[in-house]
Amino acid sequence: MARQTVGAVVGDARLNGFHIKVLIMCSLLMIVDGYDMVSYGTVITHLMDEWRMDPVTAGTLGSVALVGMLVGGLFVAPLADRYGRRPLMITCVTIASIASFSCALATGPAQLGVLRFVVGVSLGALVPNFNALAGEIAPRRAKALFVTLVSSFYSVGGIAAAVFAIYIEPLWTWRGVFYVAAIPLLMVPFLLRHLPESPDxxxxxGDRERLLVVLRKIDPAAELDDVVVERSTAAGKARLRQLFAGGNAINNVLIWVFFAMCMLLSYGLNTWLPKLMQTAGYPLGSALWNLVVLNLGGMVGAIAGGWIADRWNYRNTLVAYFVLASASLIGLSFNPNSVVLNVLLFVAGAATVGVLAIIHAFAVEYYPAAVRSTGVGWAAGIGRIGAIGGPTLGGALLALELPFQQNFIAVAVPGVIGAVAVALVAGKKFRTPEPERAAAS
Structure with a gap:
């Protein structure tokens, strides 16, 4: 009888309750990320009034959490390749929730900035790892769908932040939005009991005993006596240099570019859309509902993108999404009537927030297991440079007092750059360095 690989057992498994439970846990963690990151955009107008901040200062403060995500993605997320995804994920969601709740107690920009930085570091390490876990337990034909389904719940968190802002701020002021951020702490006991470790x-x-426990949950009917479990030569020493060995350098840089462009679009819009719409003459309540429409589109776009990518390919799906993002933002620049405005916002959300989910699915598939947290973590981390640039760019544009049309045209440019980067790299494979291939054979 031929010996089975772990990938074959996982890939051939039929969808069952274990898959659903892991998807639910990862999706709840993504809601935490979406809520914590969008929440600042829902209170920024109040903070500018209360603390008398100018747009550039407010935009810089909005970028602090994204700087933290950069640090978390680059230096904390890769620790999962050494210590495991499970302990890192549970630790990070705990710290993020405590720090985000503490934002409600801030009395000035400096305190809020420090706390938002801690939130960002925790989420920057958390997100690449639960996205990777979702892909690693997925059946072969549903890998992209699993990751994008999880990623789509970022929009649920964003919608929740906007809705809470609309109904809680009049009662508890802007601080109420951050009080709610403590709720994810209730998940921690459940995660400790039920969150599995990555089979990869x-x-x-080479932990065969724990691996077989997880594989039996993934496929209860599988015969596992012949499963090959070989310790990877890269285990315990994943380093950035491995991502650039074997001719992978150009592809890695291109992946970093389209991560950065995608995050610039997504985080820039979620931070500044309410304020941009206010400058066009919309009342704050209406502008916050625009944020809801944007994130509803993001959820639909992410799920649809995963389904399309599993049946088409990553390259064409990603290019189409980036082009659609630019086109919808240019359409918004013409200050359309309310019906067209909401359609364009929905499409913009589907394309910008949706592409964020698909690029994570692409990265999970592109990088091999031994360096997956490092690869996805660095891609997401470098992408945070674009995320940092989003709020900062928005603040700078508002400070320039440009016409409404020019603001949205400027925001559309990153979509074109992202489409070009995707076209150059998507469809290629990560090249394992020759010494590792030889050791594995």
Whole structure:
């Protein structure tokens, strides 16, 4: 009888309750990320009034959490390749929730900035790892769908932040939005009991006993006596240099570019859309509902993108999404009537927030298990440079007092750059360095 690989067991498994439970846990963690990141955009108008901040200062403060995500993605997320996804994820969601709740107690920009930085570091390490876990437990034909389904719940968190802002701020002021951020702490006992470790991580570590426990949950009917469990030569020493060995350098840089462009679009819009719409003459309540429409589109776009990518390919799906993002933003620049405005906002959300989900699915598929947290973490981390630029760019544009049309045209440019980067890299494979291939054979 031929020996089975871990990938074959996972890939051939039929969807069952274990898959659904892991998807639910990862999706709830993505809601936490979406809520914590969008919440600042819902209170920025109040903070500018109360603390008398100018747009550039407010935009810089909005970028602090994204700087934290950069640090978390680059230096904390890769620790999962050494210590495992499970302990890192549980630790990060705990710290993020405590720090985000503490934002409600801030008395000035400096305190809020420090707390938002801590939130960002925790989320920057958390997101690449639960996206990776979702892909690692997925059946072969549903990998992209699993990751994008999880990623789509970012929009649920964003919608929740906007809705809470509309109904809670009049009662508890802007601080109420951050009080709600403590709720995810209730999930921690459940995660401790039910969150599994990554089967790919356990295989790379040669931990056969724990691996078989997870595989039996993934496929209860599988015969596992002949499963190959070989410790990876890269296990325990994943480094950035491995991402650039074997001719992978150009592809890695291109991946970083389209991560950055995608995050610039997504985080820039979620931070400044209410304020941009106010400058066009819309009342604050209406502008916050625009944020809801944007994130509803993001949820639909992410799920649809995963389904399309599994049946088409990543390259064409990503290029189409980036082009659609630019086109919809240019359409918004013409200050359309309310019906067209909401349609364009929905499409813009589907394309900008949706593409954020698809690029994570692409990265999970592109990088091999031994360096997956490092690869996805660095891609998401470098992408935060674009995310940092989003709020900062929005603040700078508002400070220039440009016409409404020019603001949205400027925001559309990153979509074109992202489409070009995707076209150059998508469809290619990560090249394992020759020494590792030889050791594995």
């Amino acid at each position: 991580f356990l295989a790379a570590r």
